Amino acid sequence: MSEKNMRYCLLLDFYGEVLSDNQREMMDLYYNEDFSLSEIADEIGITRQGVRDAVRRAEESLDSLEEKLGMIARFDRLRVQRAEIAVLLSDDSRPRDAVIREALQKLEMLEI
Amino acid sequence: MSEKNMRYCLLLDFYGEVLSDNQREMMDLYYNEDFSLSEIADEIGITRQGVRDAVRRAEESLDSLEEKLGMIARFDRLRVQRAEIAVLLSDDSRPRDAVIREALQKLEMLEI
Numbered sequence: 763m764s765e766k767n768m769r770y771c772l773l774l775d776f777y778g779e780v781l782s783d784n785q786r787e788m789m790d791l792y793y794n795e796d797f798s799l800s801e802i803a804d805e806i807g808i809t810r811q812g813v814r815d816a817v818r819r820a821e822e823s824l825d826s827l828e829e830k831l832g833m834i835a836r837f838d839r840l841r842v843q844r845a846e847i848a849v850l851l852s853d854d855s856r857p858r859d860a861v862i863r864e865a866l867q868k869l870e871m872l873e874i
Numbered sequence: 875m876s877e878k879n880m881r882y883c884l885l886l887d888f889y890g891e892v893l894s895d896n897q898r899e900m901m902d903l904y905y906n907e908d909f910s911l912s913e914i915a916d917e918i919g920i921t922r923q924g925v926r927d928a929v930r931r932a933e934e935s936l937d938s939l940e941e942k943l944g945m946i947a948r949f950d951r952l953r954v955q956r957a958e959i960a961v962l963l964s965d966d967s968r969p970r971d972a973v974i975r976e977a978l979q980k981l982e983m984l985e986i
Binding site: 831833841848851870872 | 952
């Protein structure tokens, strides 16, 4: 799957509920089920061009939501911070008490 | 501040960018700056009833977004999970290695 497609799968997962049922169904078929535009057109009973336009509009809505709300960026940062704490806790070359103290500090600073 | 008001401050913080500039300004004055409806009406130059309607519509938009996207609920869960890890790490009655192992597992399960 291309990076662009993976991004829309993620955007759909976060913001899909904001789309209309119809848009969400087309986006789900297109991005999660890997249907072609023509296959979706057959499935839904509209033209291929109609599907293409609807998918494009839905993509714009999702991009606009992420631009405004930045939830994916926020969760990405959280995952990085979590990984840093995991690395710290897994480092058994340092005194356990110091590791725990530092992990607590980093946990406290987790941008939730 | 009432619990309802605190909730709208939080909703504004998460989803405020989705409102129009005008709506966001009124909501900011009302919820963050504690202006009255009449004071906002004077500030913006519309009727008190106009402000009341705009605030009500904005509240509905924010509630609807949280109902669909659930970001506040999601971050609330994350904070609870973080607190559990902090309690675990702070428990110095248990062997350090066991504490670290368990913290790593809980960190891995953090619903990010």
